[in-house]
Amino acid sequence: MSNYFSMEAFDYNDIQLVPNKCIIKSRKEADTSVKFGNRTFKIPVVPANMQSVINEQLAIWLAQNDYYYVMHRFQPEKRADFIKMMHDKKLFASISVGIKDEEYTFIDELVKQDLIPEYITIDVAHGHSDYVIKMIKYIKDKMPDSFLTAGNVATPEAVRELENAGADATKVGVGPGRACITKLKTGFGTGGWQLAALRMCSKAASKPIIADGGIRYNGDIAKSVRFGASMVMIGSMLAGHEESPGNVIKIDGKVYKQYWGSASEVQKGGHHNVEGKQLLVPYRGSIKDTLKEMQEDLQSSISYAGGKNLQSIRLVDYVIVKSSIMNGDI
Numbered sequence: 001m002s003n004y005f006s007m008e009a010f011d012y013n014d015i016q017l018v019p020n021k022c023i024i025k026s027r028k029e030a031d032t033s034v035k036f037g038n039r040t041f042k043i044p045v046v047p048a049n050m051q052s053v054i055n056e057q058l059a060i061w062l063a064q065n066d067y068y069y070v071m072h073r074f075q076p077e078k079r080a081d082f083i084k085m086m087h088d089k090k091l092f093a094s095i096s097v098g099i100k101d102e103e104y105t106f107i108d109e110l111v112k113q114d115l116i117p118e119y120i121t122i123d124v125a126h127g128h129s130d131y132v133i134k135m136i137k138y139i140k141d142k143m144p145d146s147f148l149t150a151g152n153v154a155t156p157e158a159v160r161e162l163e164n165a166g167a168d169a170t171k172v173g174v175g176p177g178r179a180c181i182t183k184l185k186t187g188f189g190t191g192g193w194q195l196a197a198l199r200m201c202s203k204a205a206s207k208p209i210i211a212d213g214g215i216r217y218n219g220d221i222a223k224s225v226r227f228g229a230s231m232v233m234i235g236s237m238l239a240g241h242e243e244s245p246g247n248v249i250k251i252d253g254k255v256y257k258q259y260w261g262s263a264s265e266v267q268k269g270g271h272h273n274v275e276g277k278q279l280l281v282p283y284r285g286s287i288k289d290t291l292k293e294m295q296e297d298l299q300s301s302i303s304y305a306g307g308k309n310l311q312s313i314r315l316v317d318y319v320i321v322k323s324s325i326m327n328g329d330i
């Protein structure tokens with residue numbers, strides 16, 4: 001049993017990273033690329049595998065442009081064709097699965113048809129579970145060459161157990177999401193201390209971690225990297241784009257897009273075990289520009305870290321400033 005009472009609880013708002021002497025002439029020299037599985041991606045950012053964030057068209061564009069993506073699992077019958085379509089285009093396939101009985105049949109069917117995705121993500125709310133461990137073992141047995149991420153979890157114990165079961169990466173974050181009401185409805189999760197949870201989990205991890213949920217500013221990506229993330233999963237900040245699946249809504253001359261949680265009533269089509277809500281996020285133009293801006297801001301972060309690549313961010317000092325980083329600015 002871990003003792004969390006003595007743990008320092010802090011979140012993205014509570015931390016500032018401490019600059020080091022700059023060693024590059026231009027921020028353009030800073031390398032933001034990250035290896036995840038067998039591939040190298042432009043930035044350590046992945047749009048959330050939610051139906052309000054990603055669709056097939058966006059997945060194709062992301063894969064074509066060296067961004068990591070994870071397709072959602074909410075149209076299960078389309079997943080086999082999706083893998084085939086991506087492979088026909090010579091692109092990598094990255095899908096999500098759940099843990100219900102029919103998912104075992106789905107994995108068997110993929111193996112039978114020789115449709116092996118390069119990346120698989122086991123995506124459930126409470127990933128520290130024997131049923132997730134069983135699914136990890138099943139997938140690694142049937143598809144040993146697929147890079148398997150499992151989540152979501154909140155503790156070092158969970159990270160270790162999923163890694164030991166065979167997961168190639170774990171996804172950390174229970175309840176910090178913008179569309180999340182898990183923290184309110186169940187009293188559990190990493191809402192308000194996601195960054196501290198990430199720190200704790202990454203100390204225990206021997207494989208990559210995806211930090212999932214709670215990113216509100218581009219600088220939070222660098223903070224996630226500092227505290228051990230190899231990848232950062234983002235929902236709300238990537239949901240308001242031209243390419244995003246949500247409907248456009250206009251109110252008083254302002255333009256928004258719908259963003260809904262994967263455990264919301266909208267997604268589930270019913271009101272049992274609802275742990276998510278729908279909200280509006282401001283329309284932000286093309287996702288291409290937002291991803292480019294994230295890359296440029298990360299290049300600046302690397303420069304402030306006094307290095308040339310993401311590794312330099314992992315080594316910087318930090319200060320806990322307890323919700324005062326806005327300094328009255330907003």
Ligand SMILES: NC(=O)C1=CN([C@@H]2O[C@H](COP(=O)(O)OP(=O)(O)OC[C@H]3O[C@@H](n4cnc5c(N)ncnc54)[C@H](OP(=O)(O)O)[C@@H]3O)[C@@H](O)[C@H]2O)C=CC1
Nearest residue numbers: 098099100123124125126152173174175176182262263275
């Ligand atoms: N990151 C986060 O904080 C959260 C994310 N989500 C997202 O919502 C989507 C739906 O998630 P989920 O409901 O897990 O998917 P599923 O509906 O596939 O449920 C997962 C399975 O685990 C069982 N289960 C047992 N305990 C729990 C529990 N506490 N929470 C959820 N399932 C449990 C479920 O059975 P039964 O339904 O009968 O209980 C079901 O068989 C996913 O995309 C998930 O990532 C949802 C909540 C939190």
Ligand SMILES: Nc1nc2c(ncn2[C@@H]2O[C@H](COP(=O)(O)O)[C@@H](O)[C@H]2O)c(=O)[nH]1
Nearest residue numbers: 048177178180213214235236261262263276
């Ligand atoms: N508790 C819930 N969490 C959810 C739900 N749908 C998605 N999610 C998680 O949120 C992140 C995205 O977070 P954001 O802060 O960037 O918006 C996503 O990747 C999931 O892990 C939900 O219905 N309930």
